[in-house]
Amino acid sequence: MAKAGLVFGTVGTPLSTPKNPGGTVGGIRRAAEMGLGALELAWVQSVRVSEGKCAEIKATGAAHHIALSVHAPYFINLNAGAEEWPRSRKRLMDAAHYGYLAGATDIIFHPGSYFGGPPQAALEQALPRLRQCVADLRAAGNPVTLRPETMGKSAMLGSLEDTLSMAQEIDGVLPCIDFAHLHARPGDGSVNTYAEWVALLKRVKKTLGARGLKQLHIHLSGIEYGPKGEKHHLPLAESDLKYKDLFRALSEVGAGGRVLCESPKMEEDARLMQKTYAAAVKKAAQRAKP
Ligand SMILES: [Zn+2]
Known part of the structure; x- marks a missing residue:
């Protein structure tokens, strides 16, 4: 039976990965050594990996029980102009093709920009393109989940509503919920309380069903922000993000899936998240006892 609850890891190989074997294979081994359960391959500049290396990554992930995902290149835009779109599409499809070969089940990508237009117009452009990507992957026998x-x-395609719309409209698409981004996006310090997070998770459940809460893919870090939103990621301890309340909310709703840490402290903060969540689960169980 699959383990319930959340597993933790880093986006990119842990900082403490030894030089030999370094890279993704070393990173998977290091993650397992530290008691982490997931790793996201940071193919954020480009997808440059051989099929042989993918097979090696897949075998190492399976041997060490590390759940793998891929962060696709940053330069993807579902709302790109007609000339740019084929290049954007290729980056996403390459990430999905090689990611699947490497044993990844989920491909995470930044959905793009509104280009100053209304979100609805961006979505109307994005949805058919994304739907076709999934159809092409399935035709090629590739079962990965695409995760905007x-x-x-706030200028970027990728509000919670945008990603939920994509997930609702297209089988094979689910959101990657970056709670730090959702906190930074309004730019006013909101989306940082237990009540707001419970409400947000209820919205996810309402849109995707109870199953949606059991297969979450979460990105998390501390974050610096201004009126227009995100500036950069921070270590948890140096930010205002109330991560303890977030993990209380996640444990209360019985969330399952993966949490990938994107703090500059990488595995140190991933383990802090893991510990915080374990404590929250324990407390929730105590409260549930008669
Ligand atoms: Zn990202």
């Missing part, structure tokens, strides 16, 4: 990420700036 919630973005930290």
Whole structure:
């Protein structure tokens, strides 16, 4: 039986990965050594990996029980102009093709920009393109889930509503919920309380069903922000993000899936998240006892 609850890891190989074997294979081994359960391959500049290396990554992930995902290149825009779109599409499809070969089940990507237009117009452009990507992957026998990420700036396609719309409209698409981005996006310090997070998770459940809460893919870090949203990621301890309340909310709703840490402290903060969540689960269980 699959383990319930959340597993933790980093986006990119842990900082403490030894030089030999370094890279993703070393990173998977290091993650397992530290008691982490997931790793996201940070193919954020480009997808440059051989099929042989993918097979090695897949075998290492399976041997160490590390759940793998891929962060696709930053330069993807579902709302790109007609000339740019084929290049954007290729980056996403390459990430999905090689990611699947490497044993990844989920492909995370930044959905793009509104280009100053209304969100609805961006979505009308984005949805058929994304639907076709999934159809092409399935035709090629590739079962990966595509995960548009919630973005930290209000000018970017990727509000919670945007990503939920994509997930609702297209089988094979689910959101990657970056809670730090959702906190930074309004730019006023909101989306940082237990009540707001419970409400947000209830919205996810309402849109995707109870199952949606059991297969969450979460990105998390501390975050610096201004009126327009995200500036940069921070270590948890140096930010105002009330992560303890977030993990209380996640444990209360019985969330399952993965949490990938994007703090500059990488595995140190991933383990802090893991510990915080374990404590929250324990407390919730105590409260549930008669
Ligand atoms: Zn991202």
